[in-house]
Each structure stands twice: as C-alpha cells, then as structure tokens.
Amino acid sequence: MSETSPLHDRYLELIDQIVQLTLKGNIRSKEQVYQMLLQEAEPGTGEDFEQCLRDRFTTTQQQADDPKNEAKQAKATRSLRALQTIRGEWDRWQTQNRSREAIVSALHQITQAESAQRLLAFLKFTDPNHPQKLAPEQLKQLAATLRQQPISDPATKEEMQQLAEGIARGLESWQHLQGHLVSWIYDPDQLGFGGALGQNNPWATWAKQPIGAVPKSLFQALYEQQSGSDWAASQTEVTLAAWVELAIVLQAIEHGLVNWAENLVYNSKAGAKLSIAIFLTFGVIWSQLANGFSRSTSLNSLNRDRYTEAAFRITLQGLRVFSQRDYFPLYGTVFASFTGGYFRNAMSYLSEPLKHAEGTQEKARILTLLGSSQRVRGPLDLAKEMHAMAREIAHEAGDRPCEIANLNHLSRIGVTEKAYAEAISYSQRALILSRQSGDLMGEANALANLGYSEVFQAQQLESAPEVYETAIAYLEQGLERSERLGDGQSKALCYTSLGNAYVILGEAEKALKFLESGIRSSEFSGDLYIQAINLAHFAEAFYQLENYGKAVLSASLAMYKLEQMGSNDWRQSAGLLTILQGRLGDSFQQVLEGQRSYILEAIGVDGYDYLSELLERYRTSS
Secondary structure, eight states, X not given: OOTTOHHHHHHHHHHHHHHHHHHTTOOOSHHHHHHHHHXXXXXXXXXXXXXXXXXXXXXXXXXXXXXXXXXXXXXXXXXXXXXXXXXXXXXXXXXXHHHHHHHHHHHHHHHHSOGGGHHHHHHTTTOTTSTTOOOHHHHHHHHHHHXXXXXXXXHHHHHHHHHHHHHHHHHHHHHHHHTTSSTTOOOTTOOSSOOOTTSOOHHHHHHTSSOOXXXXXXXXXXXXXXXXXXXXXXXXXXXXXHHHHHHHHHHHHHHHHHHHHHTOTTOHHHHHHHHHHHHHHHHHHHHHHHHHHHHOSSSOHHHHHHHHHHHHHHHHHHHHHHHTSTTOOSSSOGGGGOOSGGGTTGGGGGGGGGGGOOSOHHHHHHHHHHHHHHHHHSOHHHHHHHHHHHHHHHHHHTOHHHHHHHHHHHHHHHHHTTOHHHHHHHHHXXXXXXXXXXXXXXXXXXXXXXXXXXXXXXXXXXXXXGGHHHHHHHHHHHHHHHHHHTOHHHHHHHHHHHHHHHHHTTOHHHHHHHHHHHHHHHHHHTOHHHHHHHHHHHHHHHHHTTOHHHHHHHHHHHHHHHHHHTOTTHHHXXXXXXXHHHHHTTHHHHHHHHTHHHHHHHHHHHHHHHHHHHHHHHHHHO
C-alpha cells in the first residue's frame, strides 16, 4: 500500500476525525467510536488500518515529547488518549470481524461442498483443534444464515434447512443438559461412566431431560449397557438434523465435563484421572457409533457413509485434543476407566481413525494409547505395529517421553510373546534414553520392564535362584522411583512383578505381601488390567500354600475379568482352575460354592454363572 492510496488517506482521515471530535468534547462514549469504525472500516483491511494508527501514534507521541511548545504538547497528550480509545475499540472491531469472517468462511465451505462431504465441512468448524472453531453464539448465527440462503436446488436447500435445524436443536438440548452436567456425581471417588442398572450415572440423568429423541435414545441405550455400535446399527431413521443435534450435544457434554474435571482445585490428581476417563469414554462412544452406522441396513447409502465418516472424524478430533494434555496416559491401559459390558470390544474400533491421520506428534500419542490396549486384547502383531509406528513418529517429532514409552510397551509385548531377550533389549534401550533425557517416569517403567523380563527369562532358562537377584534389584529400583514420583501405575507394575518373581521362586508368603500392595496401587491408579493380573498371581501363590479356597476365588475372578477385557491372559487362570479341579475332584464344586458370596459381590450372578462356560471353553480349546 502506498502512502497516497485512497484507502490509506480515508483511514487517516477517519482517525483524525475521531481525535478532533474527542478533543471538542463531541465523543461522549467508547460506543460512538466503535460505531464509527463499524461504518467505515472494511473487512480484510486490518493491516492498512493498523499502519495508519501506528503512524498517527508515532507523530503524536513526538509532539507530546517536544517541550518547546507547551500548548501543542498538551494537545498531543490529549490526542494520545483519544488514540488509545481508538486502539481499544479497533481491537473490539477486529474480534467481532474475525467472528463474522469465521461464519462467512463456514457458510461458504458448507454451501460449496458436495452433498456427501457437507457434514464433514460443517464438523470442521466444531473441531476444537480448528483455529476458526465456532462458539455457540456463532453457531446460532450460522444456523440463521443457512436458513436464509437463496438456493434454487430443492435437495441442497433441504440439506441447508436440516443443518440449520440440527444446529438449533443441538444448542437447545445442550441448554437443557447444562444444569445436569455433573449432578449425577454423588461420590467424587467414583470415577467413570459404568455401573449397574439402577445406580446413578450420567446416561440415566441426561436421558430424563427435555432433549431431542435421538440423543435421548442413545443415552437410554448406554444406561442399559447397550453398545453405541448396536444402538447405531439398529436406528431405522436418523435425519441429518438429528445427527447434527447429537454431535453438538455429545461434543458440548465432553467439553463441559473435561473443563469441570480439569478445574477440580481441591484434587488435581482426581481431576486428571476423571479427565482421562471422560476423553476415553467419548472416544469409545464415537468410534462405536461409526462402527454401528457402517453396519446399518436401514439407512440409505448416503447417510450410512457420511454418518460413519463423520463419527470417525469426531473420534479423531477428540483424541487429538486428549493427546495434547500433559496427563495423557503414555503407560497403562484404557480399561482403567471403563466398567460395563458395552465397552468390551470398543478399543478395536479406535484403530480406524488413525488411517485418516497424518504422521504427527498427536498421532504418535494416540497410537501409543491404542497399542497398549491392543496388547491386552490381542492380536499382538497389530499392537507391535502400532507401537513401532508410534515410536518412529515420536522420534521424528522429538517427543522423547513418547518414544521411551513405546520402547517400554514393546518390551511388555516381548514378555507376552515369550521373546524375553527382545523384551530385555527394548527395556534396556528405554532405560538408557530415559536417563539421558531425565524422563523419570520412563526410567521407572524401564526398570520395571527390565526386571520383569529378566524374571521370565530366568524362569525359561531354569536358572538358579541367585540369577533372580539382579532382576529383583531392577524391580526394587523401579519401585523406589515410582514411589518417589507418586506414579501409581508404575508402582502397581513393580509390585505385581515382584510378587510374580517370588511366586516363581516358590516364596509364596513373600509374594503375597507384594501382590497385596500391587492390588492397592492398581486400585488407586484405576488400572483394571494390572488388578486382574494381580489376582492371577494371587491364585498361584495361594495354590502353593495349598489354600485352595482362596486360590479358586482369585483364579475365578482373574479369569472372568481378563476374559471380559478381551485379554487372552484369562487362559492362565483357567488352566490353574482346571488343575485344581483335577486335584480336588468332586470337592471342587463345594470349594467354588464356598466362595460364591465373594464372587457374587465382585462380578454378580451372571459373572458367576459364566465361569463354568469359560472353563468348558478352555478345556475344549486346549
């Protein structure tokens, strides 16, 4: 822009006019200045106005600093105050203009998109990762503008009306839900979204509110422990408006809950734990919805495809936000936050969105989370692929803690595959990198994995008892580091590994002390997988002590819980129960009945009845 351009001259004239009116006392409020800017400033010319304002500030400041003419100096000082007012109202205009530009951009992209891509175009502007994410008030304005669009094509016009209706209904339903966002939480220590029928949980509370039929139906299904996948597959008709309403409601609930949890000033650790549960829960729900819509036989092909793709897109959006949090769980498994059968197979769906993500740091962290879950569920080849890819991306992105975490996870997979030399190698590399970079949590996990791997290798090689001493020393170092960090998951892993080491050595009494600590630590950290593995080791220790009642109890609970998670580790406990059946003969059923009340308390009547089916499945497949 040249100094003599018409726009430059007009903006200088506008600024001078406001200053002169202020000096004459004709400007009585900031609103007057704002209205003048609103009438004269043109969108997209912010840099031009900024330059003119800087020029006037510079020349006026020079006059104010000149002591030769006191009259001019006094006038310049008053002019500077007027320019400051202009600056403040200009900033306000800029904010409002950016809002208008975002709405215009959204409107343009939505209306120009093909029908199959229109929903994705809209979701770009509800994405919390997007720089032009629309706030509720902007969404309201977008809906009003969509209704007013002069569109000749009837099908396109109908879609615009559907989008507008969905936005309006979503915002209205969210208003009804806001007051009930956290009212269902009667106990701050109950973190998660599961629970038996009749217990207080969010789905039942939210389903009772005056909201749209589709979100109400989903909440009721989740309350009844039906999977989001089965619910979506069974829907006979979901209009575009209903789908958009559901998206706005679920995204608003997730954002509101995370914001609430992260501001739990009285207990930041509890807040982080609950935030993890929230992120994972909604990630699972969206991925289940995508799976269910893809299986629907009632929806037409257009809606089936676009609802599926859109649900995957929202899954990925939420996981990306989660991956940027400092409490993102690089260790442990996602089962920490879930109860209820409807989450059992959900994590396999979560691998799908990563096909659509580019190789970013966020992708590395998401893959780390999915890989650790896949390791528990199997097959291990997919888990290894996820962790190897995550490690490579993390290395390129310079995310050292994430790189170390994936080495540790690969070490755990090596143990599961009985490739102990490989497991030791991964954990040694993780230990070296963690010490080089000062990653204390990575070091604690590396020590735990190294000791854990060496215990199993010593067992495989039938080594003498003294060979275990080195492995146990690593585990004790890892435990000391974990305690110093207050890292519950690492502590649980170390206690469990130490307990298992002493079970292998035949020192059952000593093993029980570590396993008891492992149970407490895993309960505190919420890691249900380590809890279940602890129970499996408990069963082995009690078996060595010939306390068959507790051995049957522990093995039964471990078998059931591990199988419910989808982990093949349930077979280890099933094998021990089969051995106990052979040893106890007819009295086995009496021993099992003697533990019935404890089993019912832990897994209910259905769980108890399912035990015999699991044992039969184990026998027929062995």
